[in-house]
Amino acid sequence: MEGSNHEASLLVMIFFMLLLVISVIKYLFHKIMDEKPHSSNAAVLVPLPPGPSPWPILGCIPEMLRNRPTYKWIHTLMKELDTDIACIRLGTSTHVISVTSPEIAREFLKKHDKVFASRPLTGVTRLISRDYKETAFAPWSDQWKKMRRVLVSNVLNRSTLAWLLPKRTQEADNLVRFVYNHSSAKGEGEVVNVRIAAQQYIGGVMRKMMFGKRYFGEGKEDGGPGREEEEHVEAVIVMLLHIYAFSVSDFLPWLRWLDLDGHQRIVGKAVKVMKKLHDPIIKDRIREWREGDPSISRRTPNDLLDVLVSLKDSDGTPLLSDDEIRAQIMQDLFLAAIDNPYNATEWALSEMLNQPEMLEKATKEIDRVVGNKTTLLQESHIPQLPYLIACLREALRLHPVTPFNVPHVSIADCTVAGYFIPKGSSVLLGRFGLGHNPNVWDQPLRFNPDRHLPEKRRDLSETELRFISFTTGRRGCVGVELGTNMAVMLLGRLLQGFTWTIPEGMESIDLSSGEGNSIFKAKPLYAHATPRLNPSLYLSLSPTSALG
Numbered sequence: 001m002e003g004s005n006h007e008a009s010l011l012v013m014i015f016f017m018l019l020l021v022i023s024v025i026k027y028l029f030h031k032i033m034d035e036k037p038h039s040s041n042a043a044v045l046v047p048l049p050p051g052p053s054p055w056p057i058l059g060c061i062p063e064m065l066r067n068r069p070t071y072k073w074i075h076t077l078m079k080e081l082d083t084d085i086a087c088i089r090l091g092t093s094t095h096v097i098s099v100t101s102p103e104i105a106r107e108f109l110k111k112h113d114k115v116f117a118s119r120p121l122t123g124v125t126r127l128i129s130r131d132y133k134e135t136a137f138a139p140w141s142d143q144w145k146k147m148r149r150v151l152v153s154n155v156l157n158r159s160t161l162a163w164l165l166p167k168r169t170q171e172a173d174n175l176v177r178f179v180y181n182h183s184s185a186k187g188e189g190e191v192v193n194v195r196i197a198a199q200q201y202i203g204g205v206m207r208k209m210m211f212g213k214r215y216f217g218e219g220k221e222d223g224g225p226g227r228e229e230e231e232h233v234e235a236v237i238v239m240l241l242h243i244y245a246f247s248v249s250d251f252l253p254w255l256r257w258l259d260l261d262g263h264q265r266i267v268g269k270a271v272k273v274m275k276k277l278h279d280p281i282i283k284d285r286i287r288e289w290r291e292g293d294p295s296i297s298r299r300t301p302n303d304l305l306d307v308l309v310s311l312k313d314s315d316g317t318p319l320l321s322d323d324e325i326r327a328q329i330m331q332d333l334f335l336a337a338i339d340n341p342y343n344a345t346e347w348a349l350s351e352m353l354n355q356p357e358m359l360e361k362a363t364k365e366i367d368r369v370v371g372n373k374t375t376l377l378q379e380s381h382i383p384q385l386p387y388l389i390a391c392l393r394e395a396l397r398l399h400p401v402t403p404f405n406v407p408h409v410s411i412a413d414c415t416v417a418g419y420f421i422p423k424g425s426s427v428l429l430g431r432f433g434l435g436h437n438p439n440v441w442d443q444p445l446r447f448n449p450d451r452h453l454p455e456k457r458r459d460l461s462e463t464e465l466r467f468i469s470f471t472t473g474r475r476g477c478v479g480v481e482l483g484t485n486m487a488v489m490l491l492g493r494l495l496q497g498f499t500w501t502i503p504e505g506m507e508s509i510d511l512s513s514g515e516g517n518s519i520f521k522a523k524p525l526y527a528h529a530t531p532r533l534n535p536s537l538y539l540s541l542s543p544t545s546a547l548g
Contacts, residue, residue, distance in 0.1 A: 046420040049097060051087040052077065059089035061251060069517050070246040071403030074098050075432060084433075085417055087425075091251035095425040098404075100433025102440060104417045105465040108408065108427055112416060113473040116408040120426050122250045123264045124242050127271055128335070134327035136336060137243075140411055147324065148478070151332060154307055156479050164304070165379060167208040172489050174214070175201040176376065176497045177541040178223035180531055183498060184538070189530030191503050194349060194494070196524070198342040199233045200225045201490055206337050207232075210329060212303040216277050228277060235273040236338050237520075242267050243335075244407055245517050274330050282326055285309055290318060305329070336479060339401045340469070341487035344460075346525050348395035348491055350509045351447040353502050353527060358449065359495065362388050366496045373533045377492045379485050383458045385492065390449035392487050393460055397467035398447055400431035403519060405468050408475060432519075435467035459484040497538075498529040 054060050067073035074096075078086045084101035099105050108116050118140035119125070125137040135151055138144040154160065179197055183190045203225070204214045216228035225233070247263045249256040259265055282305065289309045301307045308328060311319035320328070352358040369384045370377055382389070407426040414421045421427070436444045442451070460469045461480045470477035477483070494500070502509060503526055512522040531538060 046415050046418070048095070048422075049085045049087040049417075049419040050081050050083050051089070054089040057092055059091050059094070059251065061090055061248060064088075064090065064246060065248070069403075069515075071430075071432070071517070071519075074428075075100075075403075075430065078430075078433070084437075085419060087419075090246075091253075093424065094251050095422055097421060097425050097427045098430055098433075099427065100430045100437055101417075102434060102437070102465045105429050105434065107416045108429070109465065109471065109473040109476075112414050115412050115414045116410050116427055117474045118409040118411050119475075120244070120250070120407050120409050122244065123247065123256055123259070124239075124245070124267045127264060127267055128239055128243070129331055130323045130327040133321070133324045134331045136331050136406065139409070147328060147332070150308070150311065150320070150328065151478050154311060155304060155328075155333070156482060158481065160304075160307070161482055161485075164209045167212075167303075168205050168485065168489070169378070171201060171204040171208055171214065172493050173376070173541045174204060174223045175490070176493055176538065179494065179498060179529055180538040180541075181222040183529035184531055189499075189528055191526050192529045194525040194527055195342070195346055195521075196224070197494075198345050198490055199338070200229060202338045202342050202486055203229060203233050203236075205486055206334055208303075210304045210333060211281050212305070231273050232277055233338065235270040236334055238270040239267055239274075239335060240339050240402070241518055244404070271330075274334075275326075278326065278329060281305070282322070282329070286322060286325070304333070336477065337483065337486070340396070340483060341490055343399070343401045343520060344392050344395040344487055345491045345494070346521055347399035348391045349494065349500065349527065350511060350521065350525050351395065351398075352391065353500060353509045354511070355447070356501075358391065359500060362391055362491075363495050366492055370496065374537055376537065377489065377496050379489060381492075382485060382488045385488065386453060386456055386458075387449060388488060388492055388495075389457055389460065389484075390452035392491060393452045393457065393462070393467075393469070394447055394449045396460060396462075396469045397435040397441070398445070399513070399521070400435060400468065400519065403432055403517075404428040404430055405471055406475070429465065429468060429471070431468045434465060437466075440466050460487060497531065497533055499532045501528045501530075503528050 052060050052063060055062060064070050064073065067076075074086070074088065075098075077088070078084070078098060078100060084099065085104050086098045088096045088098065090096055099108065119137050121132075121139065126132065129137045132138040132141075133143065133147070135144060135147040138147065175197060178200075179192055182192050207216075207229075208214055214229075215226055216232065217226045219226045219229065242263045245261075245263060247261045249258065249260055249263075285305050286309055289306070301310055305325075308320055308325045309318075313319045352362065365385055365387045366377060366381075367373075369381050405428065407428055410421055410423055410425045410427065413423050435441070438444050459480055460483060461472075462469045463472045465472065470480045470483065509525065509527070510523055513519045514522045
């Protein structure tokens with residue numbers, strides 16, 4: 001991310017470029033300051049949501065640059081205006097609509113879902129999606145419909161997830177083995193970097209399901225990541241931090257070629273890492289299925305890459321192009337899967353360490369459901385773990401992975417909550433604002449899993465949008481079951497396999513979030529782990545059986 005000095009220089013640059021133009025035309029644009037859009041007759045009578053008065057041409061970009069990070073500025077602005085919906089114009093015509101009310105959010109994504117089913121076009125998302133050939137970032141189009149059908153019917157359906165269960169179980173076993181190898185080093189437990197363990201578990205699950213193997217390289221004997229796997233997760237996190245990160249170039253398209261924020265350059269490097277690791281595997285697999293021995297096309301797929309490559313249309317020709325396969329893998333599977341489970345687990349365990357009675361309650365629930373200390377937690381146990389699920393739901397509410405959801409763009413004028421929303425508006429549901437809304441949540445800044453127990457939820461979805469986990473509607477995430485299973489297995493295996501305590505010399509776990517646009521936990525969670533199960537159980541998780 002660029003520092004404050006770079007942002008100040010950027011602001012000066014923009015003003016010098018535009019000062020002369022603004023001084024000449026300011027009077028002509030004066031009425032725009034309070035003018036309502038006239039793209040429909042209804043707009044004459046219905047006001048825009050409240051918001052700051054924009055500059056000519058620039059809109060509110062100067063204020064955005066002066067008040068980084070942008071998400072804090074938007075939330076502060078909404079508090080000052082005492083509103084749950086605000087309109088901020090950025091550039092000449094982009095209206096950013098921010099929402100912190102579940103009722104209004106449901107109007108957008110349920111009542112008017114089809115109107116708000118598109119996505120904004122940005123420099124970063126174009127890079128990541130290979131020119132919008134996947135599902136998450138593609139605008140409303142036949143291409144989006146095609147790729148979503150593939151996800152729903154062939155990749156994330158229940159039968160495919162059941163078929164891939166052994167691969168996920170292997171990675172859950174490897175997680176336990178990896179932590180055990182570190183926590184048993186001195187016989188009395190050891191301090192473990194939970195973030196590394198959590199990130200690599202999720203990365204391992206996705207690599208195993210997608211490519212049929214845990215490692216791009218040789219990995220490590222203790223079950224931990226090698227350099228290639230570390231690069232892989234680092235690249236994913238970099239891309240996640242820059243997706244829809246309020247880049248000036250996206251709101252002033254005539255400056256896009258300058259890449260003033262440097263976002264495209266930074267993300268471009270991360271994309272190169274992903275291509276370096278993914279493309280050779282994908283290229284070889286495509287050659288196997290499409291250019292090799294004809295009999296190979298009749299074999300049984302071994303992983304999701306085989307599924308994607310082997311799909312055919314009604315004419316018997318490959319359904320997906322090479323770039324569609326690459327884009328689907330990078331964005332819809334790896335980027336969409338890694339952030340939420342590891343982030344929710346790290347925050348949940350951090351909060352529970354500061355309130356150890358919660359750790360004890362969750363661990364007792366797992367022991368009661370699994371039944372003994374010679375069997376490890378399985379996905380089949382998840383529906384019987386309401387308190388563990390409540391802990392993760394509370395982490396998602398209190399510590400969201402990003403400040404806003406992925407923007408929804410309106411494909412037509414619409415009236416929502418009594419306000420006019422012009423065609424082309426970008427609608428942002430505030431994860432902070434929804435999850436911390438005092439009108440919805442009692443003591444919203446307190447970590448309290450018990451608040452979720454009356455609902456008896458068996459997954460992490462939140463269709464009423466009181467907080468955001470997988471959103472809802474046409475653009476809602478279709479991976480609710482997979483995301484739930486990975487997150488619950490991650491936290492559950494950590495709690496079942498080990499007794500966790502705050503490291504010696506520390507009074508409590510620091511719960512600070514990151515600076516800038518990052519709201520991940522500022523410092524990785526280091527916690528003392530002591531094995532609590534029968535030693536023979538850990539030893540049975542041999543390196544040979546866990547490697548793939």
